[in-house]
Amino acid sequence: MGVRSTSQEITRETKERRSHSSSSSTSLVTSLMKSWRISSSSSSGSSSKPSNKSSQSFSGNPTTGTYNDTMYNNHSHTNDNNTNQQHRPSNEHGLYSLSTANNSDGNFDAMSKQQNSTNKSITSPANTYSPLRYSSPSSSQIESPRASVLRQQHYKHSHHNQLYYQHNNSSNISEHSTTHKKSSDKYFEDLDEDWSAVIDNYNMPIPMLTNGGNGKSSVSHNTQSNDPKNNLSRTSTASSIATSITSTTLTQGQSLQYPQLPNLNTMDAIDLQKSQEEIENEREVQELNSIMQRITKFDNIIKGKHIINLQELRQLSWNGIPKPHRPIVWKLLIGYLPANTKRQESLLKRKRQEYSEGLKHTFSDEHSRDIPTWHQIEIDIPRTNPHIPLYQFKSVHDSLQRILYLWAIRHPASGYVQGINDLVTPFFQTFLTEYLPPSKIDTVEVTDPNSYLTEDQKEHLEADTFWCLTKFLEQITDNYIHGQPGILKQVKNLSQLVKRIDLDLYKHFENEHVEFIQFAFRWMNCLLMREFQMDTVIRMWDTYLAETSPETTSSFATPNQLSTNNDVLLSPHTPVSRKPAMFGTPNADLTSPMSSTNRSNMGVQSGASPAGVSSSDDSSTRFSNTSLNEFHVFVCAAFLIKWSDALCDMDFQGIITFLQNPPTKDWTETDIEMLLSEAYIWQSLYKDATSHWLK
Amino acid sequence: MSTRKKNILKVIILGDSGVGKTSLMHRYVNDKYSQQYKATIGADFLTKEVNIDSDKIATMQVWDTAGQERFQSLGVAFYRGADCCVLVYDVTNTKSFQNIKSWRDEFLVHANVSSPETFPFVLLGNKIDADDSKKVVSNKAAQDLAASLGNIPLFFTSAKTAINVDTAFQEIARSALQQNQNDADAFEDDFNDAINIQLDNDTNSCSC
Numbered sequence: 001m002g003v004r005s006t007s008q009e010i011t012r013e014t015k016e017r018r019s020h021s022s023s024s025s026t027s028l029v030t031s032l033m034k035s036w037r038i039s040s041s042s043s044s045g046s047s048s049k050p051s052n053k054s055s056q057s058f059s060g061n062p063t064t065g066t067y068n069d070t071m072y073n074n075h076s077h078t079n080d081n082n083t084n085q086q087h088r089p090s091n092e093h094g095l096y097s098l099s100t101a102n103n104s105d106g107n108f109d110a111m112s113k114q115q116n117s118t119n120k121s122i123t124s125p126a127n128t129y130s131p132l133r134y135s136s137p138s139s140s141q142i143e144s145p146r147a148s149v150l151r152q153q154h155y156k157h158s159h160h161n162q163l164y165y166q167h168n169n170s171s172n173i174s175e176h177s178t179t180h181k182k183s184s185d186k187y188f189e190d191l192d193e194d195w196s197a198v199i200d201n202y203n204m205p206i207p208m209l210t211n212g213g214n215g216k217s218s219v220s221h222n223t224q225s226n227d228p229k230n231n232l233s234r235t236s237t238a239s240s241i242a243t244s245i246t247s248t249t250l251t252q253g254q255s256l257q258y259p260q261l262p263n264l265n266t267m268d269a270i271d272l273q274k275s276q277e278e279i280e281n282e283r284e285v286q287e288l289n290s291i292m293q294r295i296t297k298f299d300n301i302i303k304g305k306h307i308i309n310l311q312e313l314r315q316l317s318w319n320g321i322p323k324p325h326r327p328i329v330w331k332l333l334i335g336y337l338p339a340n341t342k343r344q345e346s347l348l349k350r351k352r353q354e355y356s357e358g359l360k361h362t363f364s365d366e367h368s369r370d371i372p373t374w375h376q377i378e379i380d381i382p383r384t385n386p387h388i389p390l391y392q393f394k395s396v397h398d399s400l401q402r403i404l405y406l407w408a409i410r411h412p413a414s415g416y417v418q419g420i421n422d423l424v425t426p427f428f429q430t431f432l433t434e435y436l437p438p439s440k441i442d443t444v445e446v447t448d449p450n451s452y453l454t455e456d457q458k459e460h461l462e463a464d465t466f467w468c469l470t471k472f473l474e475q476i477t478d479n480y481i482h483g484q485p486g487i488l489k490q491v492k493n494l495s496q497l498v499k500r501i502d503l504d505l506y507k508h509f510e511n512e513h514v515e516f517i518q519f520a521f522r523w524m525n526c527l528l529m530r531e532f533q534m535d536t537v538i539r540m541w542d543t544y545l546a547e548t549s550p551e552t553t554s555s556f557a558t559p560n561q562l563s564t565n566n567d568v569l570l571s572p573h574t575p576v577s578r579k580p581a582m583f584g585t586p587n588a589d590l591t592s593p594m595s596s597t598n599r600s601n602m603g604v605q606s607g608a609s610p611a612g613v614s615s616s617d618d619s620s621t622r623f624s625n626t627s628l629n630e631f632h633v634f635v636c637a638a639f640l641i642k643w644s645d646a647l648c649d650m651d652f653q654g655i656i657t658f659l660q661n662p663p664t665k666d667w668t669e670t671d672i673e674m675l676l677s678e679a680y681i682w683q684s685l686y687k688d689a690t691s692h693w694l695k
Numbered sequence: 696m697s698t699r700k701k702n703i704l705k706v707i708i709l710g711d712s713g714v715g716k717t718s719l720m721h722r723y724v725n726d727k728y729s730q731q732y733k734a735t736i737g738a739d740f741l742t743k744e745v746n747i748d749s750d751k752i753a754t755m756q757v758w759d760t761a762g763q764e765r766f767q768s769l770g771v772a773f774y775r776g777a778d779c780c781v782l783v784y785d786v787t788n789t790k791s792f793q794n795i796k797s798w799r800d801e802f803l804v805h806a807n808v809s810s811p812e813t814f815p816f817v818l819l820g821n822k823i824d825a826d827d828s829k830k831v832v833s834n835k836a837a838q839d840l841a842a843s844l845g846n847i848p849l850f851f852t853s854a855k856t857a858i859n860v861d862t863a864f865q866e867i868a869r870s871a872l873q874q875n876q877n878d879a880d881a882f883e884d885d886f887n888d889a890i891n892i893q894l895d896n897d898t899n900s901c902s903c
Contacts, residue, residue: 376763379713379734386731418712418734418763483768517772521737530736653756656740 291322298325308332308339317546320539320669323441327434330427331464333545334471348460355463358406370409373416377404380421388445388534390429395450399458400424403466411473414480419525423472426529426538427465435461445534475548475628479524487524490633491517497637497686505644512652519659523636524629531639532664536672540635543676548628631683638678702753704745704871705776707806709798710783711791712762715821718854719783720759723864728855735761738773745868753875755868767801774806778878779871783819784832786851792820792832792840799844809878815870816847819863824853 301313302325313332321329331337336351337344381400385391391400403424408416432449433441435457440447453461478486495516499506509516522530527544529537640647643662647655664671708716717732717739724741739759746752758773760766774780780802784791799816808814818841820832834851841849848870850863 376712383732383734386733415765417765418761419736421734480765482765484765488769515772517769518738518740521769521772525736530733653742653754657742660740 295322295325298322298329302328302332306341308341310339314546318543320673321542323433324438326538326542327431330430330541330545331468334468336464336468336471348464351467352460352463355406355466356459358410359402362406362409363402373408374405376418377401377408377416377421380418384421385425385534390432390445390447390449391425393448393450395448395458396428399449399462399465400428403428403462403469406466407469407473410470411477414473414477417480417484417525419522420469420473420480422526422529424465424469426534426541427468427472428461429534430538431461431464431468472628479629484525486629487521488517490524490629490636491520493630493633494520494523494636494640497633497682498640500686501637501682502641502644505641505648508648509655512650512655514652514655518656520636520640523639524632527632528635528639531662532667532672536664536667536669539669540672540676543673544628544631547680548626548631626683630687631679634683634686635675635679637682638675642675642678702751702872702875704753704755704778704868704875706755706757706779706781706867706871707774707777707802708757708759708781708783709802710762711785711788711794711798714762714783714785714788714791715854716759716762716783719819719821719852719860720757722854722857722860724757726857728857734763735759737761737766737769745864747865747868747872751872753868753872755864755871770801771805771807774802777802777806777808778874779815779817779867780806781817781819781867783821785822786820786832787822787825787829789831792836795840796844809881812845813874813877815874816844817863817867817870818844818847818849820849820851821854823851823858824856 297316298313298321301316302308310332313329317329317333328337332339338347378401381391381397381404384400390396400421404416404421407420407424429444433444435449435453436444436447449458449461473480476486478484479490480486495506498516528540532540639662640659643658647658650658708720710716712734717735718728720739720741721727721729721732724743738761741757741759743755743757744752745755758777760770760773780799782795782798784795786792795818803811803814806814818837820834820837823830837849837851841847848863848866850859850866852859852863854860
């Protein structure tokens with residue numbers, strides 16, 4: 001269901017009318033993606049591209065409508081399902097179409113940011129509706145592409161009304177649009193379906209439609225605040241962008257197959273309807289509101305339920321987890337805590353007990369200590385996150401030493417590998433916040449845990465961290481065993497992916513004798529943790545855990561399964577033999593017994609869960625199909641391609657130096673969300689194709 | 696600057712984890728020292744323009760590799776085409792000294808150099824700023840090792856206090872340049888054996 005079924009609708013509906021090939025669309029998609037890249041690099045303040053270049057690529061790009069076609073056509077082989085097909089009054093349909101045109105024109109935040117940085121002109125609040133936009137703290141009620149796809153079916157009606165409402169708000173253009181409905185209807189109708197499939201509708205608050213407050217503003221604030229002209233971008237209104245879009249449609253719509261991105265030159269007219277201050281205020285209110293809404297949503301899922309709906313939780317978490325909820329949600333997503341809330345307490349008790357006994361057993365005999373491993377961890381811990389005060393405290397050193405050493409001893413097939421010391425810290429730091437009052441969560445990085453943790457709490461914290469690290473690494477054990485085959489494969493997959501997505505860059509690397517392993521090894525070994533600041537890494541992990549949680553098994557833990565987990569501590573095991581699927585590289589995972597286990601588990605879940613979820617079998621399959629390594633490769637590809645233009649102008653030395661130290665210091669959560677969304681799109685486009693060219 | 700084709704010297708730094716490879720590289724390239732380097736994963740890369748014997752200019756590309764044994768399997772990606780290999784041990788860590796020979800062998804296996812006998816290595820004993828009480832590798836042992844590895848240059852360095860770092864890298868650059876030209880000559884004239892350059896036998900002992 002979800003993406004696939006919607007694509008089916010589209011395919012069915014448009015089969016007779018449309019004949020453009022998806023193969024040509026693919027290259028269009030590539031160029032579209034490149035345009036994001038341009039914008040995102042400029043948003044991070046690192047781009048020195050001339051503005052005319054950016055705007056060229058912007059106006060010259062294919063529409064997102066085309067993009068959607070491609071994406072959905074890719075999936076059109078799935079089962080037919082058109083139960084959600086809606087009938088609409090035709091005039092309403094026209095308005096609706098215009099709104100989708102807005103979406104496709106404004107499309108991604110990236111583009112609006114690009115507009116900011118290049119034309120210093122206006123951006124559109126309609127961007128808020130972009131299905132692929134990156135939700136930021138200020139607009140976090142917008143769902144991820146995936147989540148919105150999944151929800152779309154349940155909320156289609158209300159969504160429809162809201163969009164209709166939007167156009168009443170900007171009725172001056174509505175009239176325009178109906179005038180030109182004929183010319184635009186043809187493709188807009190399709191877009192209508194496309195976009196409705198991915199727009200998150202039910203939580204699209206009306207106030208957001210009437211001013212410029214949306215997620216991107218936080219980015220422009222952060223990265224472009226020294227540019228006074230940029231302020232103009234926040235004064236834009238729905239009608240101004242819509243007007244320019246209408247005029248674009250007027251001039252170009254009839255002669256071209258797809259709706260065009262707005263020609264930026266036509267967008268000079270700025271409609272100042274509100275003072276800056278008003279808009280700022282409203283935006284703040286909205287941000288607060290959306291944060292509150294989001295917290296409420298998490299509360300609704302987690303609290304007061306007997307069985308937590310993990311699938312819903314995943315969908316919601318993809319777009320970021322509020323700080324107070326993060327510890328528990330991570331534990332749920334990774335499969336440490338069972339979804340059955342009545343079992344949680346006893347499980348925690350048992351697991352913490354096991355950890356405690358494991359420690360006693362391991363540390364009881366000084367002579368049996370694995371000196372090289374101990375020493376390696378010992379010298380790495382002071383070098384772990386050296387710029388964060390938290391990791392300078394002795395008590396933290398001791399905790400991490402115990403966790404890592406115990407993990408290494410219990411996993412002899414891989415043992416301790418440098419980089420795992422990085423991977424443990426997001427868990428440690430996140431779980432620490434459980435013991436801080438909500439108002440002090442942000443001080444976690446500067447406070448000595450000894451000042452607020454009891455000994456028992458400290459051990460609980462360690463145990464939780466240990467088990468979640470264990471769960472996490474189970475998915476990627478292949479990365480750390482001898483020879484690190486998982487990483488080598490990922491690097492290879494990355495190069496193949498870049499070859500498909502951005503041949504220019506790939507060839508440039510070849511000419512300069514740049515090998516992917518020279519820069520991407522670390523990306524894989526540390527999951528890009530070395531490339532980003534800790535807060536953005538943690539945000540990234542929200543999505544990683546939501547996207548790739550391999551195991552829903554222990555969430556449905558039967559006593560049997562739990563005892564399997566017990567074995568981990570009772571006898572060192574070699575995950576290689578026990579969990580072959582955990583080594584899943586993309587392809588292996590598709591066929592692995594593990595994923596079918598997951599699939600059936602998910603099936604069980606959706607069957608047992610409240611009405612509506614049972615229709616989402618397809619999407620749950622998708623969840624179980626995604627392995628951490630696989631999704632990470634797509635994230636790395638998006639990350640690399642983001643700098644493509646700059647890299648293509650560099651020689652070997654420049655490229656390696658740049659990639660060793662990419663300009664991500666000022667990246668905000670919004671930038672990360674953008675990256676993740678891009679990765680998600682690449683994955684949607686290439687996932688099914690990868691089996692053909694990834695070995 | 697004047698010659699269009701600049702010499703590029705590729706230098707690899709090898710040694711156990713924590714002996715100070717990253718610190719040495721940063722001390723040499725940026726003349727900075729920090730306690731806050733993260734453990735190297737894969738390899739780090741820095742470059743520096745070098746002036747050798749005050750008449751030859753070259754760009755030195757330094758690859759600072761990860762010390763943990765697990766990462767050795769990817770050495771080949773970084774070792775290939777190297778002009779000089781720097782072996783680093785920690786004078787306060789016996790094990791790191793004992794492992795020098797295996798690092799050298801490891802390099803020769805993976806780097807696929809044209810003539811392993813003449814390939815330039817340079818041995819660095821790092822952290823000589825440490826208290827004498829902590830030093831466990833004697834200078835004599837180090838000199839013996841350097842001799843046994845083919846009379847390779849040996850320097851006692853401190854990345855922390857910058858002792859001998861520039862001197863050592865001057866020698867590294869000189870060796871690399873010679874190796875680089877040897878390879879080029881060998882390429883030009885197949886009949887010539889690779890010229891066996893006798894490296895300066897300057898086993899610099901430090902003054903302290």
